[in-house]
Amino acid sequence: MLDNHAPRTVCIEDIEVGMNSSRTKRITDRDIALFAEVSTDHNPVHLDEAYAQATMFQGRIAHGMLTASLISAVIGEDLPGHGTVYLGQSLRFLAPVRPGDDLTATVKVTAIDHARRRVTLETHCAVGNTVVVKGEALVMAPSAKLD
Numbered sequence: 632m633l634d635n636h637a638p639r640t641v642c643i644e645d646i647e648v649g650m651n652s653s654r655t656k657r658i659t660d661r662d663i664a665l666f667a668e669v670s671t672d673h674n675p676v677h678l679d680e681a682y683a684q685a686t687m688f689q690g691r692i693a694h695g696m697l698t699a700s701l702i703s704a705v706i707g708e709d710l711p712g713h714g715t716v717y718l719g720q721s722l723r724f725l726a727p728v729r730p731g732d733d734l735t736a737t738v739k740v741t742a743i744d745h746a747r748r749r750v751t752l753e754t755h756c757a758v759g760n761t762v763v764v765k766g767e768a769l770v771m772a773p774s775a776k777l778d
Contacts, residue, residue: 640712643748643772651739652710656701658693660730666697692727699764701736702754710738714773722766732758748772
C-alpha cells in the first residue's frame with residue numbers, strides 16, 4: 632500500500648452524504664500472480680508478456696477484479712469500515728491497469744437508509760487522472776447501537 636493510514640469504522644449514525652475515502656496501491660507483478668492463483672484466472676493477457684504484446688493492450692494488464700478489489704478495501708477498512716457487509720456492486724471497466732501502476736480507489740456516500748442501515752456509495756478507481764473502473768456499491772453499515 633502507498634497509503635498507510637489506519638483503518639477506521641464510521642457507524643451508520645455518523646455517516647453523511649458526501650463523505651468519501653480513498654486508498655492507493657501500486658499494482659505489482661506479485662499481486663497479479665497471487666490474484667491468478669486465488670481466482671484461478673490464468674488468462675495469459677495477465678501473465679504472459681509475449682502473448683499480451685499481441686493483444687489490443689500491447690502488454691500485460693491486471694485482472695479487472697483485482698483492480699476492483701481495492702474498492703472493497705476502502706469499504707471494509709475506511710468507509711464505512713470494519714463490520715460493513717457488502718450487498719452489491721456494479722462495475723464498468725474503462726481502461727487497463729498495468730503492473731507498476733499506482734491505483735487509487737475512491738468511495739463517496741450518495742444515499743443513506745438509516746432504518747435499514749443501507750449506504751449507497753459511488754465507487755471508482757483511477758490511475759493518475761484516468762478513471763479505469765467506476766460503479767456503485769450498496770452496503771450495510773455497522774451500528775454503534777446494534778453491533
